[in-house]
Amino acid sequence: MNLVDKKAVIFGMYALEVRNISKIFRIYPKPVDRLKEILFRRSFHQEFIALERVSFSVPIGQTVGIIGDNGAGKSTLLKILAGTLTPTSGEIIKRGRVAALLELGAGFHPEFTGRQNIYLNAALLGLSQQEIRGREKDIIDFAELREFIDRPVKTYSSGMYVRLAFSIATTVDPDILIVDEALSVGDQHFQKKCVDRMMGFRERGKTIAFCSHSMYHVNELCESVIWLNEGTIRRAGKARSVISAYEEWCHNRERESENICPQTHPEQALAWIETVIIANRHGEQIDSVSVGEELQVIFKIRTAKKLKVHIGAGFRNFSGDNLFGVTTKADSFSPLEINDNRTVSINFPNLALLFGKYSAFCSLLDETGMHVYDLKLSEEFKVEDDHGVYGTFLMEHLWNL
Numbered sequence: 001m002n003l004v005d006k007k008a009v010i011f012g013m014y015a016l017e018v019r020n021i022s023k024i025f026r027i028y029p030k031p032v033d034r035l036k037e038i039l040f041r042r043s044f045h046q047e048f049i050a051l052e053r054v055s056f057s058v059p060i061g062q063t064v065g066i067i068g069d070n071g072a073g074k075s076t077l078l079k080i081l082a083g084t085l086t087p088t089s090g091e092i093i094k095r096g097r098v099a100a101l102l103e104l105g106a107g108f109h110p111e112f113t114g115r116q117n118i119y120l121n122a123a124l125l126g127l128s129q130q131e132i133r134g135r136e137k138d139i140i141d142f143a144e145l146r147e148f149i150d151r152p153v154k155t156y157s158s159g160m161y162v163r164l165a166f167s168i169a170t171t172v173d174p175d176i177l178i179v180d181e182a183l184s185v186g187d188q189h190f191q192k193k194c195v196d197r198m199m200g201f202r203e204r205g206k207t208i209a210f211c212s213h214s215m216y217h218v219n220e221l222c223e224s225v226i227w228l229n230e231g232t233i234r235r236a237g238k239a240r241s242v243i244s245a246y247e248e249w250c251h252n253r254e255r256e257s258e259n260i261c262p263q264t265h266p267e268q269a270l271a272w273i274e275t276v277i278i279a280n281r282h283g284e285q286i287d288s289v290s291v292g293e294e295l296q297v298i299f300k301i302r303t304a305k306k307l308k309v310h311i312g313a314g315f316r317n318f319s320g321d322n323l324f325g326v327t328t329k330a331d332s333f334s335p336l337e338i339n340d341n342r343t344v345s346i347n348f349p350n351l352a353l354l355f356g357k358y359s360a361f362c363s364l365l366d367e368t369g370m371h372v373y374d375l376k377l378s379e380e381f382k383v384e385d386d387h388g389v390y391g392t393f394l395m396e397h398l399w400n401l
Helices: 006-011 032-040 074-082 114-124 129-143 158-171 188-203 215-221 239-252
Strands: 014-027 046-059 063-067 089-094 098-101 176-180 207-211 224-229 232-238 271-279 288-290 295-303 307-317 322-327 336-338 341-348 356-366 372-377 381-384
Touching (some): 046 207, 074 176, 114 129, 158 188, 207 215, 215 239, 271 372, 295 356
Parallel strands (some): 098 176, 176 207
Antiparallel strands (some): 307 336
């Protein structure tokens, strides 16, 4: 299944070509069953099909997202792309140097120091000793582990592991970067650095395979998306359409909507939202409104230092479904510069929500529009109407009888 245009095929511009990849794991009830299988030449295992006949191509310079439920085969596929797993059948073609950030501590020797692991990992990625020495300082500085770099990595916290692994994988300047959930680990400061570096990779024409449960990050970072389900590609194509189909599928299975970002405590955040209120046209707080009336969402923002940010807002129903959302980036505004605090509002002159209970959500993002500093919900408010229509929105319409 191709994700790209025909020109890439003509000129052979694919960074990754995956052809009918399958991966079957043998599951043994007991370790001794492996020996019994050899001795008695009988099967003592069950087969688990992690991937089945998966095919796609990714052109040079494209960022592809990989989404799906837990157990869908995402991590298995990324390990095959990275070369740490061999497929049971099929073929994979990679053009250029590949670096991968997979599960925590993958490729690290726990008894080695952080510095020794830099040389080990970089050598495995094909760098010479001279090249590693030239990039050693940049790796250590980005990971912010100067005082810990000569300690064994077995003494590192999970955040320190990820910082070092991400720094090595990206500083060696690979042609293809494979990332599995890296943006969900570490503090906000380091998550922001990861986002900036990945955005820089994309702008320099590098190829990225990015796996995440955050649909927001996938949508912002990726041009195309592969949706895996039970080891097969359920859908592939443009990011927005595939993500929309996946979220609808999740909703239909009565699963809870994924949070864009967990709420953060002010002491741990660079920026946060203090309050969100629903107000009328005069700025007076209200708990109910009629269809078609003007409504304001007012929120107060605080920052720990001078920052440039984008802001998002929208509405959810009582079930937690996102009904509408917009950001200042999507509306082509420049990042807003905030130092300490600011009160911001978004007006809806003609509220189109029908009868029901709703909440407004507000999000605070960095200047790229990718990293979410904070997300906060308003108190629930009620929409009243007597239009005699049903559904969620009042839509302008014209009968032709």
